[in-house]
Amino acid sequence: MMHIENVIVVKDLTKMFGDFTAVNTITFKVKKGEIFGFLGANGAGKTTAMKMLIGISNPTSGEANVAGFDVFTNAEDIKKNIGYMSQKFALYDDLTVKENITFFGGIYGLSRKKIKEKTKKLIEDLGLQEVSNQLVGSLPLGWKQKISFSVSLLHEPKIVFLDEPTGGVDPITRRQFWEMIYQTANNGTTIFVTTHYMDEAEYCDRVSIMVDGKIEALDTPKNLKKQFDVESMNDVFLKLARG
C-alpha cells in the first residue's frame, strides 16, 4: 500500500479575537505534491487561518502540523521549511533582480555557492538575462510575480504558501504562472494557494471554501460542481459563500 504523506494536518483549529471567532474548528489534511486551493470570501477567515499555518499567528485552540512541525511549539521550524509568497509584498522594488535573489537566499540560509547556482538557474528559466541587473520596481507586475514565486522556492521547501499570487496580472502571464505551479507540484512540492480567480480554483487538485470561519466545502472541483449541480467553480462559490 502506497504511503501518501500528509504535509499539512489540521484538526479543530480555532482562532478567536476576544469573543469574535475568526476561524472555527477547521479540519483538513493536505497531501504531498497536492495543489490545494484555499478559498473564501473576504472576512471569511482565510487569511487568519493561513497566518496560523505559516507560523506567524498563535492559534487559540486545536492542532495543526505543517511540514512535520507543530504550529504551537515549533513555529520557527515551520518558517524555515516553507516558502511564502504574498501579493502585498514580494520583492524589494529598489533592489535589482540579482540582489533580491541574493538577499532572500541569504535569509533562507543558503550557501554562497548555492545562491550563485540558483540565481543562474532562475534567470535562465524565466528568461531574465536582459533585466537581471535592473531594479525590480521597473519590471511589469507579471514578471515580479514569477520572480517572487521562484524566490519562495529558493530553499527547496516542502510546502509553498501562495497568497493571491496572480492578482491584477494579465491573462497570459497568469497562465504562465500556473504552469510554473504545475511544474513545481509535479516535482513533489505541495502548493497551498488562495485566489479570487475562480477559474484558477479549477486547476487545483482539491479546494476548500471557508464561510464565516468554517470550512463549508472540501473536495475536488469536479465533485463540488456535481454536489452543487453547477457548471463552474464560480457558481459553487456563489451558492456557498452568500456571506
Place this chain on the structure above:
Amino acid sequence: MKRFVAFIRKEFYHIFRDKRSLFILFGMPIAQIMLFGFAITNEINNVDIAILDHSKDVTTKEIINKISASKYFSINQFLEREDDIESAFKKGKIKAVLNFEKDFSKNLIKEGNATIQIITDATDPNTANTISNYTNSILQKYQQELNKDIKISYQIVPQVRMVYNAELKSVFMFVPGVMTIILMLVSAMMTSISITREKELGTMEILLVSPLKPFQVIIGKVVPYIFLSIINAIVIIILSIFIFKMPVQGSLLLLGAESVLFIITSLSLGILISTMSATQQSAMMISLMGLMLPVIILSGFIFPISSMPTPLQVISNVIPAKWFIIILKAIMLKGVGITFIWKETLILIGMTVFFIGLSVKKYKIRLE
C-alpha cells in the same frame, strides 16, 4: 463655510485617534522642559571641595566654618600636604581646593594681609568660574565683618548687579529658549506630516477631485493644531512659573497673545514643508533636522547673536524663533508692553503671511 468646518472636524478626528501624534504633541514638550530645566543648571549646590589648611588657627577655622555652612559647598576632604592636591583632583570627586598659607592669623594681624589660594577644576570652566566667584563673595563678606570697625579711606567697592537676573539663574536663560524651540518643533512637525500623510494614503486624490480649494485645505489643517498647541504653551508657561519659579513681569495676556502668534507662524512653516514633501518621512526629517539645528544655534537661545560673524547674524533674522525669544524675554523678564516689541511682532506676522501664501502657491493641484 460648512465645507471648511467639515474639513476641520475631520482633522480633529485624525489627531485624537492617532496616539503617536498625541504623544508628540503633549508628552514631548513637557518631558523636554523638565529635562532642560533641571538638568542644565549653572548654579552650584553642594559642590565637593577640599581644604588644605597649613595654619589650623582661629581665623582659618572661622573661614572654614563659613564655607561649610554655605549651601554651595560641601567639604569632602581635609588634605595634609601640597602633594595631595593633584591626586585629590585626579580622583575626580572634588571640584576645588582652598589652600590656606602657614601662619594665616599671624600674617593677617601683623602684616595686614594673608593669602588663600583657590584652586578650581577648570575642565568645566563655567562651574570653575562660579565656584571662585562664590568663594570670593564669602571671603569678601567675612572681610567686611573683620574690618567693621576699621576706617579705610578711598575705598572703591564695586557693586555688581546682574540686572533682570540678579542670581544669574540659568533658568531665566533657558526657559524662554526651550519654550520657543518646543513650540516651534512640535508645531512644525505636526503640520509637516499632515498634508504628506494624505498624499501617502491616497486620500489626497479624492480631496483634489472635489470643490475644496487649496486655501481651505491648508488653513483647515493648521486650525486644529492651533488649539492644541495653545494648550501646550499654557502647560509650559505654568510649569515655568510654578516649578522653575520663572517670573512673568509683564502682562500674561500679552504673553499668551504673542505665543499664539508664534504658534501660528510655526504651524505655517510646517504646512509649507508639507506641501513640498512627498513622504511623511522626508517631511519629518526636514522639520526636525532642518529646523532644529539652525534654530538652536542661530536663535540666540544659547549663543548670543551679537558675537556671531556678520553673515550668520544676517541669517539669524529669518529664523522666527529669534524674534520670539526676544519677545519672550522682554515680557517675562523685563515686563515691557507691546510698545517695545511691536517691531518683532510685526515681523512674525509678516513671516506667517509669507509662509501661508507660499504654501497655497506650492500646493499641488495635480498629481505630478
Place this chain on the structure above:
Amino acid sequence: MSISVKHISKSYDDLKAVDDISFEVKEGELFGLIGPDGAGKTTLFRILTTLLIPDEGIATVASLDVLKDYKHIRHSVGYMPGRFSLYQDLTVEENLNFFAAIFGTSIEENYDLIKDIYVQIEPFKKRRAGKLSGGMKQKLALCCALIHKPKVLFLDEPTTGVDPVSRKEFWEMLKRLQQKGITILVSTPYMDEAALCDRIALIQDGKILKIDKPQEIVKTFPKTLYNVGADNMYQLIKSLKNYKYQYSVYPFGEFVHYTDNRSNFNPEDLKHYLESEKLTNIVIETTNPTIEDIFMELAK
C-alpha cells in the same frame, strides 16, 4: 457625449503609460476599461479626473475640457480611485458626512441614490472604515463617490482583490445606478466582468486593442475554439504545447482552450495524438470564445 477622449498620450520618463488612446462614452452608458495591471487604466482615469495633464491629445468630460475647465469637472464628477482611499480612522458615518459636506450637500439630500448600497453597510455605520471587510469598503467608497449626485462616475478597479460574491453584488449595484441616468466608466482586470458592460475597451500596455459591445467582440475571434479536457491537466498542457499544429493553448478552468493552425482541422487527429501521449478521458468539443480569449489573442 459624456466622455470624449481624442489621441491622448502620457509618458513617465521613458515609459509610455498611455499611447494615443481615443474613445467616447455616451450619456448613461456603462463603459468598461478592461486590462491588467500596468495597462494604463489608472493613468487614463487620472487624466480624465483632471489629476494629470496629458502629453498630447484632448479630453472632455460632460463637455468640459480636462485642462481648461478642471475646476468644474472636479465639482461634478464622482471618483473612486484604485485601492480603497477613504479615511481608515474615520467611521462609516463620518466618512460619508465628510464627503457630503465638502461637496456642499448632505446624506439626506441624495439618500435615494445611495440607499440600496448604504443599507448593506448601515449596520456598521459606527465602525472605523479601516476595520471593514474588503467588500464593505468598496460599498462605502461607492457611496462616498455618489453622495453628491455626480453626472459621471469614475471607478478605478473597484472590485480588485474582492471576492466573487462581493464583486457580483457590486456590479448589480452599478447596473441599478445606470438606470438612474449616471454615466459610469469602470476599469477592471476581471474579464468576466466585461460582459456586464454596455461597451468595453480592451487595453494593454497603454494601447487600446479593441472597442465594442462585449457580445460583438466575442464574435471577432478568428478561429474555431475548442475545449479540450483530460484527466491530467498538467500533462495535457504539455502535450498540447508540443503538438506541432497548435496555434494557442490556454488553460481555462477544467478545460484547455485550444486553437489549431490548420483550417481543415479534424479533432480526431488531436485525440489520437493525445492518446499516444498516454492521456485518458479525452474530451474535445467546440466552445464559444470569451472576452479573455479575445484579449489574449489580441495581446499576442
